[in-house]
Amino acid sequence: MLEKKHVTVFVTGGIAVYKAADLVRKFIKAGAEVRVAMTESATQFVQPLTFQILSRNEVYTNTFDEKEPENVSHIHLADWTELAVIVPATANIIGKMANGIADDMVSTTLMATTAPRLIVPAMNQNMLENPATQANLVKLEGYGYTIMEPDTGFLAEGYEGKGRMPEPEKIVEAAHQLVLSRAVDLPLENKNIIISAGGTIERIDPVRYITNDSSGKMGHRLAEAARDLGANVTLVTASKLEHPFGMNVVPVQSAREMQSAIMDKFETADIVIMAAAVSDYRPKTQADKKMKKAHQDIQILLEENPDILATMGQQKTHQFLIGFAAETNDVEMYAKDKLKRKNADMVVANDVSKEHAGFNKDTNEVIIYQPDQEPIHINTNTKAEIAKEILYTAMNSIKL
Numbered sequence: 001m002l003e004k005k006h007v008t009v010f011v012t013g014g015i016a017v018y019k020a021a022d023l024v025r026k027f028i029k030a031g032a033e034v035r036v037a038m039t040e041s042a043t044q045f046v047q048p049l050t051f052q053i054l055s056r057n058e059v060y061t062n063t064f065d066e067k068e069p070e071n072v073s074h075i076h077l078a079d080w081t082e083l084a085v086i087v088p089a090t091a092n093i094i095g096k097m098a099n100g101i102a103d104d105m106v107s108t109t110l111m112a113t114t115a116p117r118l119i120v121p122a123m124n125q126n127m128l129e130n131p132a133t134q135a136n137l138v139k140l141e142g143y144g145y146t147i148m149e150p151d152t153g154f155l156a157e158g159y160e161g162k163g164r165m166p167e168p169e170k171i172v173e174a175a176h177q178l179v180l181s182r183a184v185d186l187p188l189e190n191k192n193i194i195i196s197a198g199g200t201i202e203r204i205d206p207v208r209y210i211t212n213d214s215s216g217k218m219g220h221r222l223a224e225a226a227r228d229l230g231a232n233v234t235l236v237t238a239s240k241l242e243h244p245f246g247m248n249v250v251p252v253q254s255a256r257e258m259q260s261a262i263m264d265k266f267e268t269a270d271i272v273i274m275a276a277a278v279s280d281y282r283p284k285t286q287a288d289k290k291m292k293k294a295h296q297d298i299q300i301l302l303e304e305n306p307d308i309l310a311t312m313g314q315q316k317t318h319q320f321l322i323g324f325a326a327e328t329n330d331v332e333m334y335a336k337d338k339l340k341r342k343n344a345d346m347v348v349a350n351d352v353s354k355e356h357a358g359f360n361k362d363t364n365e366v367i368i369y370q371p372d373q374e375p376i377h378i379n380t381n382t383k384a385e386i387a388k389e390i391l392y393t394a395m396n397s398i399k400l
């Protein structure tokens, strides 16, 4: 949802300016195109150069610094902006925005933009509680702007209080929610989607386990794509990847934990995508203390794990079930067999022996199999793009 979005970060002169630098990095990581405007006070805390390097764009600090004769820079920036994030928002900029003051680059651009505004106040508790600040915040809310609640914690003044800037990841999440709430075309809105990801971990003892090469990247990219199409996503993940924002993430280790987390939500799910590499077997017994070297060969007896996809295939009522088949040979035969045997509605097959596809890669190449339909080949692309194609194909089949 933030991908390719034009986000302008308006930085004003609070002590938390340093955290705004990390926020810019996080917006870039989420795929946004970022520009930064700073007040004169903000530049007292951090040099514009920091933001220039992080945003890969020149930083706007002066309304009258008109670099391009064909454009008036504050209007140009205001029109370019699709989401305005004011962070840290000082009591001063809050006062200006609430009262129509436009006397520098930041306040003038904010006056000229029609983009949604996310205001992130950060200040001393007494400044925050001042009736003028409170009245201004109420006024801004009345204008339809989104205001983030400041955190409570250790303030720069050396004591506990309310007024801390929330952590950058929370701000990215709030920005995403705001963009989502304004989006007009969300084909998966109100749909519940469960996605599993990663290779399960089957413990032998507290320090050893059996797992596989799955990184969880395909599942995580699917979860992000579904989120950006408006779905309520539950990501049940055995992966070590960073948890994506804007969804319910359930971390699990073993196949049985994964099954229980998925089945908890199965009844209300509309689509379930099993992108996880679930271990077929687990050690029959798991030692509760580290096993000691025995100075002789040992055997670990394995017992079969539950087949999560097949269980859902038996129990499904309305759910659209998507399985993955990661194979090294006879891909088509195994995929078609899986589709039938597990009563799935779609199987996404990939040949993990290929160099640009499969485990731990950032790219993939897949073939989508559905009952009574010709297979659909999706050529090599990033996992994020492949994820979108899979979801569009599923939506087409479900007639969403």
Ligand SMILES: Cc1cc2nc3c(=O)[nH]c(=O)nc-3n(C[C@H](O)[C@H](O)[C@H](O)COP(=O)(O)O)c2cc1C
Pocket (backbone or CB within 6 Å): 011, 012, 013, 014, 015, 016, 039, 040, 041, 042, 088, 089, 090, 091, 092, 093, 122, 123, 124, 127
């Ligand atoms: C060390 C220092 C820290 C400050 N921290 C904050 C702050 O966290 N929040 C705030 O609203 N003002 C803070 N101020 C006051 C603002 O910098 C001041 O009101 C300034 O006029 C704001 O200008 P601006 O809104 O144009 O950036 C601080 C000032 C100093 C000197």
